[in-house]
Amino acid sequence: MESSVIDLRHFRHGNLPGGFRQLLIDVHADAYADDMDDPFNQRFDWFVDHWSSAEGFTCVVAYDGSEPTGFAYGAPATSGREWWRDCGYEPSEGSTSTYSVSEVMVRPRWRKQGISERLHEALLKGRAEDLAVLLVDVDHPKVQALYESWGYKKVGERQPFADSPLFAVMVQDLRD
Secondary structure, eight states, rough: OOOOOOEEEEEEETOTTTTHHHHHHHHHHHGGGTTTTTTHHHHHEEEEEHHTTTTTTEEEEEEEEEEEEEEEEEEEEETTTTGGGGGOOOOOOTTTOOOEEEEEEEEEGGSSSSSHHHHHHHTTTTTOEEEEEEEEEETTTHHHHHHHHHTOOOOOOOOOTSOOOOEEEEEEEEEE
């Protein structure tokens, strides 16, 4: 099935339009509608505020007409504080910078159309960092397999918050 999304819009820290925060929260609420009783999912607005306030924050939102269908966002990791490095993974020589992909999310009605891959590609296109890192709930092996098909490799596991799931730590070399 071909994607009906006709528009990918790019946003950056410092030029976020009014209503942007609520747009992300609304898409998340739809994407996680069956799991919104989970306290971790209920804190999504904190994550939006945290990430969108980062100096290098970038976001791509997919639209079907005027309807937002999904988004991907992240920011460069602070050099020397890349949390994934404690997993024991040794990247190729010279890999010194990391872009942290925080979210790739598509609303249920638009899933299985390749939108998540388009969002991910658009988010990382032209990045100056050597590596991309993301977390995947270990209870979602199909999602992990999808990221592996995009070039990510599982390098460890971590639970960043007491109420968060256990995540697979996945890294991709952006220079390949």
